[in-house]
Amino acid sequence: MKKILIMVGAGLETIPTITRAKQMGIYVVATDLNPDAPGFEHADESIIGCVYTPEKTVAALKIWAAKGAKPDGVMCAAVDAPHTVAAVAKEFGLRAVSTETAALATDKLAMKDRFKEVGVPIPWYKEIFSAEELEQILSERKESLVIKPVDSRGARGVLRLTYGSDKMPASEWAFEQAQNESPTKRVMVESYLDGPQISTEGFVVCGKAYTPGFSDRNYEFLDKFAPHIIENGGELPSFLPDDIQAAVKDLSGKAAIALGVDHGVAKGDMVVHNGKPYVIEMAARLSGGYFCSHEIPWNTGVDFVGVAIKLAMGETPAPEEMIPEYQKGVAQRYLFPEHGKVVAIDGVEEAKKIEGLRMVEIRCEIGETIPPTTSHPARAGVVIAVADTRENALIAAQKAVNCIKITTNKI
Structure with missing residues (x-):
C-alpha cells in the first residue's frame, strides 16, 4: 500500500514537488482553497482547505481521514505555510516543523528576536507603530532602511527607503503600504x-x-x-x-x-x-x-x-x-512587462530554441491585465538556462529575455 503525503498548497510552483513525490511511489493529497489550483490536476486527491488558515485545513483533512485514510507525511512547497504544516503534523502525529518553529518562521519580528537572542548576525531592526516614528528613526539613524510588514510574503509591502535620496517616498505612504500588507497590521524597519x-x-x-x-x-x-x-x-x-x-x-x-x-x-x-x-x-x-x-x-x-x-x-x-x-552554470531571469492589458506575446518558440535554455514559462495570457510591479507576484514569466559556466548560462537566459516580447496597452 502506498504511503500518503499531504501537500499543503497546490499552486503552479508546487507542481514539481507533487510530481516528484508521485515518481517516488507516494500517494499525494493536495489541499488548497482554490478549486482550480493547477496542482490539483497532478495530485492523486484534492481537498479544499485554506493554505494560510491551519484550522480550516485540519478540519478538512479530519473529514477526509474519517473515511479510513491516514497520512504518513506533510509538507509545503513554494508557499509560506509552515504553520499549517505544523498543525496538520500535530493532528496526525507526523514529523514536521513544530508549532513554535513555524510561528518564528512566519513572523519576521519574532524571528529577528530569536536570532538576536542567540547571537545570529542580523541587521538592526525595530517594530514601529506610525509614520511619525518612521520619520524620527530616519532622522536619528541617517541611513537607508527597509520597511516591511511583519507577517507577509512575496515582497509585498517591502520598500527600500534610501536616505538622502530625493526619490525617497513620504513616510506616511511607506508606512501605509507596509501596514496594508500585514494581516495583523504590524510593521517593522531594519537597516538596509x-x-x-x-x-x-x-x-x-x-x-x-x-x-x-x-x-x-x-x-x-x-x-x-x-x-x-x-x-x-x-x-x-x-x-x-x-x-x-x-x-x-x-x-x-x-x-x-x-x-x-x-x-x-x-x-x-x-x-x-x-x-x-x-x-x-x-x-x-x-x-x-x-x-x-x-x-x-x-x-x-x-x-x-x-x-x-x-x-x-x-x-x-x-x-x-x-x-x-x-x-554547473545556471541562470534565472524573470519577465516584467509594462503595466497594462496584454495584447501580444511573441518570441516564446524562438526563445525555446536557444542553446542551454531549460525552461520558459509564461504566466500571463492575451487579454489579462499586468499589474504594476510592486511585488514578486507581478512577474509575468521566467526563463532558466544551464551551461558549463554561469557566464554562458547568463548569456543564454538574457537572450531568451530579449527574445520574448509581452506587449501591453496602457490602462
Whole structure:
C-alpha cells in the first residue's frame, strides 16, 4: 500500500514537488482553497482547505481521514505555510516543523528576536507603530532602511527607503503600504545592508546542516522599481570566494537550527556586508521560483525535492544525498512587462530554441491585465538556462529575455 503525503498548497510552483513525490511511489493529497489550483490536476486527491488558515485545513483533512485514510507525511512547497504544516503534523502525529518553529518562521519580528537572542548576525531592526516614528528613526539613524510588514510574503509591502535620496517616498505612504500588507497590521524597519545578496537552501538532519543551494540574487532593477525591492532571478555557482561562501553556509545552518529546524528544510535570505554574512530572513519550507526543484538539481546534481520529501515522510536521508556532485552554470531571469492589458506575446518558440535554455514559462495570457510591479507576484514569466559556466548560462537566459516580447496597452 502506498504511503500518503499531504501537500499543503497546490499552486503552479508546487507542481514539481507533487510530481516528484508521485515518481517516488507516494500517494499525494493536495489541499488548497482554490478549486482550480493547477496542482490539483497532478495530485492523486484534492481537498479544499485554506493554505494560510491551519484550522480550516485540519478540519478538512479530519473529514477526509474519517473515511479510513491516514497520512504518513506533510509538507509545503513554494508557499509560506509552515504553520499549517505544523498543525496538520500535530493532528496526525507526523514529523514536521513544530508549532513554535513555524510561528518564528512566519513572523519576521519574532524571528529577528530569536536570532538576536542567540547571537545570529542580523541587521538592526525595530517594530514601529506610525509614520511619525518612521520619520524620527530616519532622522536619528541617517541611513537607508527597509520597511516591511511583519507577517507577509512575496515582497509585498517591502520598500527600500534610501536616505538622502530625493526619490525617497513620504513616510506616511511607506508606512501605509507596509501596514496594508500585514494581516495583523504590524510593521517593522531594519537597516538596509548593501552588499551581495544570496539565497541559500538546505537541510537540517540529526542536528547537522547541509546547504547545497547557494545562488547569487540579482537586483539589477532596484532603481527601476524603487522603492519596491524586486528580485530578478539569480546565478549559480556563486561568484563569491570560497571562504565567504563557507561562512554564509555556516551562518545559514546556524540560523535554521536557531529557529528550531531539526529534521527538515530551511531557505535563507542572506547578505554579505563589508565581508561579513548576515541573515535577512529564514523560511522553514521549500522555496518558490523553482530554486529547489530546478536550479539546485541542475547546478549540483542534488535531488533537493526528493530529499525534502523523504524528510517529510519521516525518513533520514544519507549525507551523500545532500552534498553537491558538481557545479554547473545556471541562470534565472524573470519577465516584467509594462503595466497594462496584454495584447501580444511573441518570441516564446524562438526563445525555446536557444542553446542551454531549460525552461520558459509564461504566466500571463492575451487579454489579462499586468499589474504594476510592486511585488514578486507581478512577474509575468521566467526563463532558466544551464551551461558549463554561469557566464554562458547568463548569456543564454538574457537572450531568451530579449527574445520574448509581452506587449501591453496602457490602462
